[in-house]
Amino acid sequence: MVDFRLADESDRGPGGLGVAERKIIHVDMDAFYASVEQRDNPDLRGKPIAVGGSRERGVVAAASYEARKFGVRSAMASVTAKRKCAGLIFVKPRFDVYRAISQQIRAIFAEYTPLIEPLSLDEAYLDVTGNLKGIASATVIAEEIRARIRSETSLTASAGVSYNKFLAKMASDENKPDGLFVIKPKAGPSYVEALPVGKFHGIGPATQAKMESLGIRNGADLRAQSLEFLREHFGKVGPYYFSLARGIDERPVCSDRVRKSVGAETTFHADLFTAEEARTALEPLIAKVWSSCERSTLKSRTVTLKAKYADFQQITRSRTLDSPIASRAEIEDVVSLLLQPLFPVSKGIRLLGVTLSSLDNGPENRIGQQLLLPL
Structure with a gap:
């Protein structure tokens, strides 16, 4: 095991910058929902399972590693998953249980650092540069956390350790499941150079296709592009890609991330x-x-209605109010107004969604105010 002592001044990062002072861990639970179900039901262990609905319009929320061998993945339609794996077992999700275990795991993180940035129930960034236990090695901390998770929850986690968030995230995927991978400062740029752009965290299929059409297929190709070129073709995110290609990511671990929306x-x-x-x-x-x-005591001012038709065409309609929404009835009024223009329909609606955004948890209490719609 490589000891990741980033505070060592002899191990400077790209360009001799002081990035070696940062110690970031990305912890990612292994097939979290599916692993919880297999833990709690011995009959499911070693079998291909999918957490989600088995009905015709169902979607896979998570798949066990046994199911993944058949190509079953999260967000896959249930009918597709069943075609790929005839023996697939569907399990109804238990989100209350997953949330409780997630809180248990975050309590372990909190024993090492207050700088925890949860991304979801099953993954988080930790900045352990100045950790609470005074441990010099981030690798040692990551191993301790993984051992604690296994001991206290009977679940496994993979971890990535590096000097920034991007590389820590990429590292956590290298040795899944139940693995650890370290990218030291001197190795960061060369690791990125060999990485296909489709594997960059944050680069989706559309951006990947655009990059490949421009001759950018891996990190080395991305690094060969000028800042002006990347700005011209990718706008304000161009400088971010310019930095990533050099193994640089200056984003801090934010323990107080503001939730921007809540939806169903x-x-x-x-x-x-x-x-x-x-x-x-x-x-x-x-x-x-x-x-x-x-x-959560959050207040919202924007309501968004989402509709997906039978042919998979998707539309969204929104209204932003002059004051925070104070009751469920106000949401119903806005949704009704957004829904009305959609009918009559020429094709069926297969999905509906509601999202509240422009969230604010300030102290003001606006209960009782009139609903103001700019119609």
Whole structure:
């Protein structure tokens, strides 16, 4: 095991910069939802399982490693997953259980550092540069955390260790499942050079296709481009790509990330064709997002309605209010106004979603104010 002592001044980063002072760990639970189900039900262990709905319009939320061998992946349609793996076992998700375990894991993180940036229930960044235990090696910390997670939850986690968030994230995928990978400062630029752009965290299929059309297929090709070229073709994100190609990512680990939105959506077993059907289907979604805001004391001013048709065409409609929403009834009023122009429909609606954004957790209490719509 390589000891990752980034504070060593002899191990400077790209261009001799002082990036060697940062010690970042990315912890990623292995097939989290599926692993929890296999842990709690011995009959599922060693078998291909998918957490999610098995119905025709269902979607896979998570797949066990046994299922992944058949090509089953999260966000895959359930019917596709079943075609790929005839023996696939579907398990209904238990999000309350996943959330409780996630909090248990974050309590372990908090024993090492207050600088924790959760990305989801199953992954987080940790800045352990000045950790609470005074351990010089980030690798040792990552190993301790992984051992604690295994001991206290009977689950496994993979970890990536590096001098910035991008490389720590990439490293955590290298030795999955139940693995650890370290990218030291001197190795950062060369690691990125060999990396296909499609594997860069944050570069999706559309950007990958655009880069490849420009002759950019890996980190080395990306590094060969000038800053002006990247700005011209990728706009404001161009400088970020310019830095990543050199193994540089100056984003801090933010322990106080502000939640920007809360939403809920559902795919229907049968397409909807009437406004009455749609309003009925939206009621539990509205209740869910309002409940989330109430629990967190967050206030929202923007309501967005999402609709996906049978041919997979997707549209969104939004309204931003002059003051924070103070009740579930106000959300219902706005959603009703957004829904009305969609009908009558010429094709069925297969999915509806509601999102609240422009969130604010300030002290002001606007309950009782009138709903103001700029119509």
